[in-house]
Structures are given as C-alpha cells and as structure tokens.
Amino acid sequence: MPKLSLLGMLRRSLVHRRARSLSALVAMTVSAAVATALLTLYADLDAKLHKEFRSFGANVVITAPATAPLRPDALEKVQQAAGPDALAAEFAYAVATTDRGTAVVVAGTDFAAVKRLDSWWQVDAWPNVSDANAALLGQRAAQFVADEKSVNLSFAGHPITLRGAGRLRTGGDEDSRIYMPLAAFTAWTGVAPSVIELQIPGGAATVEATITRLRRDLPGLQVQAVRQLVEGESKIVDRTHALMYGAVLLISLTVAVSVLATLSTSVLERRRDFALMKALGGSQLELMSMFLLEAMVLAIAGVAVGFVVGSAAAWAISEGNFHTASLPRLSVLPLVLLLNLTIAAMAALFPARVLRGLQPAALLKGE
Amino acid sequence: MFFRLLMESFRRQRRRKMLAGMAVLLGTTAVTAMLALATTIGDRIHKELAVYGANIVVTPQAAQLDVKIGGVDVKPVTGGSYLKESDLAKLKTIFWANNITGISPELPLKLDIGLQDSSETIDAVGLWFNHSLGSGALTGGPQLHPWWYLVRGSWPKSTDQAVIGIGLARRYGIWPGAVLHLRTSPEQERREIHVSGLMDSGDGTSNKLLMPLSVAQSLLGLPDAISRVEVSARTKPEDAFARVNPDSLSPQQREIWYCRPYANSIAYQIREAIPGADAQQLRRVEQSEGNVLSRISGLMWLVSAAALLAAGFAVSAAMATAVLERRSEIGLMRSLGASKGAIALLFYAETGLLAIFAGTLGYLAGSGLAAWLGARIFAGDGGSAAAVLNPVLLPAVVALALVVSIAGSTPSIRSALRMDPSAILREDT
Numbered sequence: 001m002p003k004l005s006l007l008g009m010l011r012r013s014l015v016h017r018r019a020r021s022l023s024a025l026v027a028m029t030v031s032a033a034v035a036t037a038l039l040t041l042y043a044d045l046d047a048k049l050h051k052e053f054r055s056f057g058a059n060v061v062i063t064a065p066a067t068a069p070l071r072p073d074a075l076e077k078v079q080q081a082a083g084p085d086a087l088a089a090e091f092a093y094a095v096a097t098t099d100r101g102t103a104v105v106v107a108g109t110d111f112a113a114v115k116r117l118d119s120w121w122q123v124d125a126w127p128n129v130s131d132a133n134a135a136l137l138g139q140r141a142a143q144f145v146a147d148e149k150s151v152n153l154s155f156a157g158h159p160i161t162l163r164g165a166g167r168l169r170t171g172g173d174e175d176s177r178i179y180m181p182l183a184a185f186t187a188w189t190g191v192a193p194s195v196i197e198l199q200i201p202g203g204a205a206t207v208e209a210t211i212t213r214l215r216r217d218l219p220g221l222q223v224q225a226v227r228q229l230v231e232g233e234s235k236i237v238d239r240t241h242a243l244m245y246g247a248v249l250l251i252s253l254t255v256a257v258s259v260l261a262t263l264s265t266s267v268l269e270r271r272r273d274f275a276l277m278k279a280l281g282g283s284q285l286e287l288m289s290m291f292l293l294e295a296m297v298l299a300i301a302g303v304a305v306g307f308v309v310g311s312a313a314a315w316a317i318s319e320g321n322f323h324t325a326s327l328p329r330l331s332v333l334p335l336v337l338l339l340n341l342t343i344a345a346m347a348a349l350f351p352a353r354v355l356r357g358l359q360p361a362a363l364l365k366g367e
Numbered sequence: 368m369f370f371r372l373l374m375e376s377f378r379r380q381r382r383r384k385m386l387a388g389m390a391v392l393l394g395t396t397a398v399t400a401m402l403a404l405a406t407t408i409g410d411r412i413h414k415e416l417a418v419y420g421a422n423i424v425v426t427p428q429a430a431q432l433d434v435k436i437g438g439v440d441v442k443p444v445t446g447g448s449y450l451k452e453s454d455l456a457k458l459k460t461i462f463w464a465n466n467i468t469g470i471s472p473e474l475p476l477k478l479d480i481g482l483q484d485s486s487e488t489i490d491a492v493g494l495w496f497n498h499s500l501g502s503g504a505l506t507g508g509p510q511l512h513p514w515w516y517l518v519r520g521s522w523p524k525s526t527d528q529a530v531i532g533i534g535l536a537r538r539y540g541i542w543p544g545a546v547l548h549l550r551t552s553p554e555q556e557r558r559e560i561h562v563s564g565l566m567d568s569g570d571g572t573s574n575k576l577l578m579p580l581s582v583a584q585s586l587l588g589l590p591d592a593i594s595r596v597e598v599s600a601r602t603k604p605e606d607a608f609a610r611v612n613p614d615s616l617s618p619q620q621r622e623i624w625y626c627r628p629y630a631n632s633i634a635y636q637i638r639e640a641i642p643g644a645d646a647q648q649l650r651r652v653e654q655s656e657g658n659v660l661s662r663i664s665g666l667m668w669l670v671s672a673a674a675l676l677a678a679g680f681a682v683s684a685a686m687a688t689a690v691l692e693r694r695s696e697i698g699l700m701r702s703l704g705a706s707k708g709a710i711a712l713l714f715y716a717e718t719g720l721l722a723i724f725a726g727t728l729g730y731l732a733g734s735g736l737a738a739w740l741g742a743r744i745f746a747g748d749g750g751s752a753a754a755v756l757n758p759v760l761l762p763a764v765v766a767l768a769l770v771v772s773i774a775g776s777t778p779s780i781r782s783a784l785r786m787d788p789s790a791i792l793r794e795d796t
Contacts, residue, residue, distance in 0.1 A: 019782070023687050030680040037673060041666075052662050055655040056419075063437065093436045103434050120654040144432050171424055171647035176433040195437065227569035228514040232418040239415060240663050242744045243408075244670070247401060250736070251674045254397040258390040258681030262688045313673060321665040 006290070013294055024298050025305075027259040032306025032340050033313065034255050038248040039332040040314035045244055048322045049237045050201055057118045058089075058197035059207060059229045062214065063222040069192035074218065078196055081217045082210050086200050089113035090193040092185055096178075099152040102144040105177045106153060108185025108193070111136075117199055121174070124166025132184045135162035138175040142167050151178065155189045204234040256343050263295065263347030275360040284356065292348045299344035303337050310336075369709075373716055383689060384721060390685035391725035392732070394678030395768050399733025401671040402764070403757055404741060408667045411745045412660055413601060418513045421471065421597035422653040423634050425450065428645045437571065440475070440490075449474075449592035452580065454641045458598070459501055461636040463628050468504070469599035471495060471511040474583045474592060478576065480539075481548045481557065489535060491549075491576040493583020496522045508577065511597050515572065519543050520564030528563040529578035536565055538574075547576075551586050558586060598637070598646075602630045604657030675767075682768070683775020690714060690779035697783045698791030707784045714780050718772045726768030730761050 014021045062078060064070045075090050082088065092108040111127055111134075127134030135151055142164075145151050151162040162180055169175065186192060200210045207230050214223045270291075277287055311328035318326035377384055427448040434440065450472075458467055474493040495507035509515055509522055520543040523529055531541055541547065543565050548557040560578065567573055584590050603609075609629035613621050625632055630648035637646035700710050734756050783791070 020688075020691065023684050023691070027681065027684045030677055030684070034673065034677040038670070041670070049659075049662070052659050053655070055658050057651060057655075061437075095434055095436075102432055104432055105434055105436055118651075120650040122650060140432060169647075170651060171649040171653075172651060173433065173435050175647070176435070224569065228418050228420060228512075231514065232416065235418065236412065236415050236659065236663075239744050240412075240666075243404065243667070243740070246740045246744070247404075247667075247670050247674070250397050250400060251670075251677060254393040254674075255677050255681050257393050258678070258685050261386040261390050262681075262685045264386075317666075317669045317673070321662060321669055 006293070009290065010294055010297065014297070021298065024263055024295075025301060027262045028299050028302025028340055028344065029306045029309065031252075031255045031259045031343060032303045032336050033310035034306075035252055035336045035339050036307050036310025036332055037313040037317070038251060038310075039335060040311060040326050040329050041317060042244055042248055043329055043332065044314075044318065044326045045241060046203075046237060048318065048324065048326075049240055050203065050233070051324070052322070053229075053233045053237070054087075054199060054201060055119050056229050056233070057120065058087075058199045059226050059233070060198040060200055060211060060214075061224050061226060062196040062198060062218070063224070064194045065220060065222070068220075069194050070196065070221070072192075074193075074221070075196060077217055078198060078214065081213045082198055082200055086198060086210075087113065087117045088196055088198045089117045090182060091195040091197065092182060092189075092191050092193040093195070094155055094185075094189045094191045096153040096155040096189075098145045100144055100146055104141050104144060104153070106155070106185070106189075107177050107179050108182040108189075108191075109179055110182055111179070114179075117197060118170075120170065122169040127163075127165035127181075131163065131165075132181055133160075133162050134165045134181065136166065136168040136179040137164050138177045138179075139167050139169050140175045141178050145178075153178070158188060160184075160188045203237060204230050252339070256339065259343050260347050260350070263344065264350045279360040288349065292345060295344035295348040296341060299340040300337070303333075303340050306340075307333060307336060369713065369716075372713055373720070376713075376717055377720070383692070387685050387689040388721050388725040390682050391722055391768050391772060392729045394682040394771070395726045395729025395764050396733040396736060397674050398671070398678050398767065399730050399760055399764050400737040400740065401667070401674045402760055403734055403737035405664065405667040405671045406757065406760075407737075407741065409660060409664050411741065412663050413656075415745070416656045416660065417468070417599065419652045419656060420513070421469070421511050421599045422602065422630055422649050422656065423598040423600055423637065423646055424649055425596040425598060425637055425641065425644050425646045427594070428643050447594065448643070449589065449594055450596065450641065450644055452584075452591050452593050454644075455593075455596065457640040458637065461633070461640050462626065463600065463633050463636060466601040466628050466633065467598060468601060469506045469511045469597075470498075470500065471506065471508050471597045472580060472593040473508070473595050473597070474580060474587070474589075475594060476551060476583050476587050478549050478551060478586070479553075480541075480576075489539075489576060490574060491529075491578055491583065492572075493578055493580040495580055496524075511599055512568065512572075514570075515566055515568045518565040518567050520562075523563055523577075523579050526579050526582050527560055529560050529576055529582070530564040530566045531562050532573040532575045532577070533565060533567040534573040535576060549586060555586075558582070598633075600630065600633050601628065602633065602653065602657070603628045604661050605629060605631070605654065679767075679771045682771045686718060686772050686775035687779045690776045690783065694783045694786070694791050697780075698786075698788040701784075701788035702792065710784065711780055714776065715773060718776050719769060722768040722772040723765055726765040727761070729768070730764045731756075733764070734760070 070090070075088060078088050079086065089109055094106050095103050096106045098104050112129055114121070115126055123136055127136060137145065137148060137151065142148055148164045148167075151164050153160050153162065162178070168179065182193065200207050207225055211223050211225060274287060307328075314326045315328070318324060427450050431447055452472060455470060455472060458464065458470060472495060476491050476493065477488040478491045479488050496509065497505040498507045500506045509517075517530070518533060520530070529547070531543070536542055541562060543562050545562045547560050547562065549560055550557045560582070566577060580593070584592055608624065609627070609631050611624065613624050613632070613635060616624060625635070630653045634646035634648055638644055697710055
C-alpha cells in the first residue's frame with residue numbers, strides 16, 4: 001500500500017468532498033471579496049469626497065491692502081506655496097459706467113482659470129480665450145446695458161466696447177458684474193489685480209497649513225479662509241468617513257461570522273474522519289494541523305479569487321458613483337489575507353474542543 | 368406528524384439551528400442597518416450642509432445694480448426699492464412651504480455713532496434674531512449663517528440691543544457693555560443702543576453692527592422695508608428637467624415641475640407669492656450641495672447593495688451547509704417511505720421559520736444599530752432625523768431573508784433528494 005503523504009491526503013480531502021470544498025471556497029471568496037472591496041473604497045474615500053467638495057470653488061481668498069495692488073508675481077508665488085493641485089484665479093475690480101449711465105462693477109480675470117475654479121457658474125457660452133475683448137454679463141448687469149452683443153462702457157473717461165459672449169447666472173454678487181479678460185481690463189483701466197481666489201484641495205488641516213505658508217511667503221497680504229466652506233467640508237467628510245468605517249466593520253463582521261459558522265459546521269461534521277484517523281494512530285496535533293492546513297489552503301484560494309472580484313466591485317462602485325475609478329490596491333491584500341486566515345484558523349480550531357473530548361471508539365460505533 | 372417533526376427538529380438540533388439562525392440574524396442585521404442608514408442619509412447630510420447657509424436669495428425686482436466688491440458696497444444705493452417684511456408671511460403659503468427651513472431678511476444702513484469725526488459712519492445691518500417661523504422653529508441671521516461665532520455676550524434679545532462685529536470693535540474700541548448713540552442723519556434724534564455681544568464671522572460682516580430689523584427700519588424711517596431675504600430650503604438636486612423654463616412646458620409637465628422641490632421651482636413659487644420679488648437660487652451653494660448629497664447617498668446605496676449581496680451569499684452558504692450535513696436524515700426518511708415532496712416541504716418549512724424568526728430579530732437589531740450609529744456619527748443634530756424603526760423595512764428584510772435562505776438551501780435539498788437513500792445511509796456507517 002503506497003504511503004499517503006500529507007499533501008495527498010489534503011488533495012483527496014478537497015477533491016473527494018467537492019461540494020463541501022466548493023461551498024467553503026465560495027464562503028472564503030465572498031469574505032475576501034467584501035473585505036477587498038470595502039477596504040479599497042475606504043482607502044480612497046477621503047480623496048474622492050474632497051474632490052467632490054471642489055465644486056464649491058475657492059476656499060481661501062487673498063486680498064491686497066487697499067493702498068497697493070498685488071505684485072505681478074503674486075499669482076505665481078501663491079501657486080508655488082499652495083502646490084500644483086490648487087486652483088487659483090486673479091481678479092481685478094473697477095467701477096465703470098454703462099452706456100445707460102448706470103454704475104457697474106467690471107472684473108478682469110482669466111476665464112480659463114475661473115471656468116475650472118467656479119464650476120457652479122452657469123454661462124450661455126464661455127468666451128473664446130483668444131478673444132481679448134470678450135465679456136460675460138451677469139444676468140442683472142445685462143439689464144442695464146443697451147446692447148448685450150456690443151457693450152459700451154467707460155472708465156474715467158476711457159471708453160471701451162466689449163463683445164458680450166453671453167449671460168452669467170450665479171444668484172450671487174457675480175450677477176451684477178461684467179467679467180472680461182484681465183489683460184484688456186488692465187490696459188483699459190490701469191487697475192491691477194487685487195484679489196486671488198484660491199482653492200486648496202484637502203481638509204481643514206491642509207488648508208490651515210497652506211494658509212500659514214501663504215502668510216509667510218506673501219507678507220502684507222490678507223489671507224483668509226472661507227470659513228463655512230472649510231468647516232463644512234471637514235465636518236461632512238469626517239462624518240461620511242465614520243459612517244463608512246461603521247459600514248466596513250459591520251459588513252466584515254457579518255460576513256466573517258457567517259463564514260465561520262459555515263466552515264466550522266463542515267469541520268464538526270467530520271467527527272467520523274477525525275475518530276477514524278485518531279483510531280489509526282494520528283496524534284491530536286497532527287490531526288488539528290491537517291484540518292488547519294485544509295482551511296488555510298481554502299482561505300488563500302479564497303483571497304486570490306476574492307481580491308480580483310472585490311477590486312472589480314470597488315472599481316464599479318466608484319466609477320458608478322464618483323465617475324472616477326478606484327484602482328486595485330495591493331496594500332489592502334495583507335489585511336484581507338490576515339482576515340481570511342484568521343477566519344479559517346478559527347473555523348478549524350473552534351471545534352477542536354468538541355473533537356478532543358470524543359472517544360474514537362464510541363464515535364465509530366455510532367454512539 | 369409534520370408539525371411534530373418540525374418542532375422536534377428545532378428542539379433537538381439546537382446547535383445547528385443556532386448556527387444557521389446566527390448567519391441569517393447577522394446578515395439581516397447588517398442589511399437592515401445599512402438600508403436604514405441609506406434611507407436617512409439624505410436628510411442627515413442635508414442638515415450638515417446647512418453650514419453653507421441659504422440656497423435661495425430674494426431681492427426686489429426693480430433694484431438698482433449692486434456695486435459691491437468683496438462684500439463692501441462701493442457706491443451705496445440711495446432711495447432703492449424694497450420688499451415688505453410683512454410679505455414674508457406669504458412664504459408659508461407656497462406649495463413647498465414646509466421645505467423652507469430658514470428665512471433671514473436684512474436691511475443695510477449707514478450709521479453715525481457719535482464718533483469724534485462726526486462725518487464718519489459705520490456699516491450696520493438689521494436682521495431677525497430668533498424670529499418664530501410659525502412651526503415653533505426659530506430663524507434669523509445667526510441660524511442662516513452658522514459660521515458667525517458669538518465670541519462674547521449674547522444675540523440681541525430686545526430692540527435696545529445690538530451685536531458688534533469683531534473688526535469694527537477693534538477699530539473703534541467698542542466692546543460688549545458699551546452704549547451707542549445712533550442716528551442716520553444729523554437732524555435725527557439719537558437712539559440709545561446697548562452692545563450685547565461680540566461677533567466674528569470671518570468675512571465682511573465682522574465690520575458691521577448687527578441690530579434687530581425693527582430698529583434698522585425705524586432709524587431709516589422705512590417701516591416694513593427689507594432689501595434682501597436669504598432663504599434656506601430643502602431641495603431636490605437639480606437634474607435636466609429642473610433647468611427647463613416652466614413657462615415653455617405643457618400644463619401637465621408644468622404641474623410636475625412645479626410640484627418637485629427643485630431650488631428653481633421653489634424660487635419660482637416665491638416670485639409668484641411675493642409681488643415685485645426676484646428669487647434666485649444661489650448656485651454656488653445649491654449646485655455643490657446637490658453634488659455632494661447625491662454622491663454620498665449614492666455611495667451608501669451602493670455599499671448597501673454590496674452588503675446585501677455579501678449577506679445573501681453568506682446566508683445561502685450557511686443554509687446549504689446546514690442541509691448538506693443532514694443528508695443521512697434525508698436518507699432515513701426516504702427509506703422509511705416519505706415522499707420527496709414531503710421531505711422538501713419539511714426542510715423548506717424549517718428554513719422558512721428560521722428565516723422569519725432570525726430575520727425579525729435581525730431587523731430589530733439592525734434598526735437599533737443604525738439608530739445608535741446615526742446618533743453617534745451625526746451627534747448634535749437636534750433630535751433624531753427619523754423614527755428608530757422603519758416599518759417599511761420589516762417586510763422587505765424578512766422577505767429577503769426568506770428568499771435568500773430558500774434559494775441557498777434549494778441546491779443542497781435537491782441533490783440530497785436525488786441521491787439513492789441507501790447510498791447516503793451507507794456512506795456514514
């Protein structure tokens with residue numbers, strides 16, 4: 001009779017009870033997949049949520065003192081201090097008179113930067129960047145000009161004619177203004193930019209740190225956080241984070257316990273195998289390691305399949321919800337592996353107490 | 368006999384039933400908790416988003432153009448048009464009145480506070496403070512601007528009190544406890560007002576004196592006048608349908624548009640209710656809030672779906688095992704002459720009973736868990752957002768537990784029934 005190796009026994013045990021092995025494997029796969037999906041989403045969550053909050057626009061406003069405008073290199077310095085991910089736009093303001101004799105605030109800015117920064121602006125059409133005299137008319141301001149297509153304004157005796165690209169709707173102060181490209185604005189009025197609106201991605205701590213850096217690098221300028229935005233963002237991200245944390249724990253626990261129940265049942269029902277092997281001379285230790293090994297193999301196979309399935313699920317969820325993909329993260333793998341191995345070990349060892357007390361003879365006789 | 372078998376099965380196989388029941392219980396707990404959280408998350412996040420303040424602003428239609436730079440009036444408008452404070456009561460008559468959670472009218476003015484240089488004036492604004500909204504809730508300036516911090520003192524409680532912004536206080540050395548003598552024009556008699564508090568807003572309002580609206584009106588000699596109203600309303604995030612012009616729709620479509628709580632339709636209803644008013648959504652707040660709200664609730668629903676799927680798998684695997692290990696019992700019953708149908712019925716009845724019992728317990732546990740989690744995470748919201756038990760979830764969750772359990776045990780039961788009873792019985796001997 002050929003000697004039966006441990007591996008041979010393992011293989012036969014897995015293959016012979018195919019249905020049971022398969023159901024155990026499915027259970028381990030589900031637990032690994034769920035853990036992978038949730039951990040991948042969880043790891044990405046803060047970044048993704050902060051990204052959503054970017055739609056609120058600038059969270060920091062930098063203002064030059066009334067006595068002196070911003071220096072020409074201010075925007076560059078701000079961008080340097082705030083990092084490449086921050087969005088910044090310069091604004092210059094002057095009060096001009098329309099052809100109907102109404103005073104109106106005219107703002108000079110960079111339309112490309114504003115379009116990225118203030119995504120809530122509803123405009124008929126963004127002006128062509130190459131068009132130096134294009135203008136956006138706030139919906140209230142538009143009622144005070146004679147011709148929206150060719151807007152005649154004058155500032156301190158200097159007239160200018162702007163081509164109106166369309167109306168701008170925000171519901172805020174912008175509705176009463178006329179926006180035009182900065183270069184043309186400065187050439188016309190001689191007024192230099194006085195305000196930089198800056199959006200710093202990240203939570204309150206990041207914003208605070210950047211503000212400190214900005215105040216150091218740009219002395220004399222007033223750097224102020226838009227308080228409600230910074231606070232609101234941190235609060236909501238923190239709470240959603242806590243909610244997801246609770247969900248991750250809850251779901252992982254549920255799946256782990258269900259899997260544990262499934263697996264330990266299938267170990268328990270092998271009391272007869274256990275008794276037989278014990279009667280044939282297997283030591284307690286050998287037998288337990290046999291069960292353990294079997295469970296571990298299933299657990300690792302479960303992780304291999306589950307990681308792929310779970311990463312795919314995480315990708316689908318973030319693509320569906322945030323419209324940006326969550327790429328598979330190898331960094332969650334150790335944790336998932338640990339979780340699955342723990343479940344498997346517990347499932348194998350949990351019934352050990354029951355099995356140890358058994359008398360092989362009694363069990364084999366069917367008592 | 369059938370019932371006896373059923374009862375005995377539960378009495379004698381307590382451990383096995385406990386394990387399977389545990390799986391169902393935990394699965395339904397997780398699913399209930401996630402669904403309960405997902406259904407209330409919209410309201411909860413909306414409350415959090417209240418920190419951004421009003422999402423609709425009402426101004427007089429015929430107003431002159433604001434000449435404001437950085438929140439400061441460069442050229443104050445004189446003799447402008449105003450709305451009527453008494454008209455605000457009409458906001459409670461519009462279709463979506465119950466969605467209006469806060470109203471804050473304001474009336475700006477320039478004041479002479481008796482400084483040495485008598486030509487120098489300060490900016491002030493008249494506001495509501497703890498004004499009753501009718502439903503018992505209080506509203507006003509501080510409620511609609513949660514980022515206004517009261518550094519010291521209290522908000523005005525009577526018409527002889529005012530709160531000073533921290534910028535103004537520093538500039539003129541006026542601190543809470545001081546008494547100011549106000550007038551808007553040299554020929555007016557000065558009015559005495561006590562500074563009751565110090566306020567920091569982090570923006571231009573810090574340079575203003577905040578006083579009760581009625582005081583501002585009497586100082587200006589404009590009873591009932593307000594120049595701007597901020598409204599905070601619970602809205603539905605904007606979609607393509609929300610952006611259409613209601614006047615271009617057919618009557619039926621217009622009715623649908625009108626009866627949806629879009630910011631646009633609420634603004635439209637405000638314009639209808641208050642003569643001469645122009646209501647606009649504050650796009651910065653409204654658009655971004657909708658964005659954040661839909662992302663977070665979308666995430667919760669998707670995670671709930673994942674939980675549902677995972678719990679379904681776990682429960683059906685546990686059920687499959689539970690049946691699988693009872694094959695010898697099935698073999699014995701078959702050999703004693705029980706029909707396949709009778710055995711299947713017995714097993715399904717067991718599974719069903721277990722699913723209903725454990726599912727109901729899981730529903731209760733999950734509801735409790737969701738309430739606890741919600742209360743912990745969203746602490747200080749002022750009362751729970753919804754009742755702890757959501758009765759709609761009970762039948763849904765129990766039905767789900769039933770379906771999943773029966774679906775999970777079906778393959779095992781079928782395969783056990785297909786096998787030759789003698790083969791099953793010999794396998795274990």
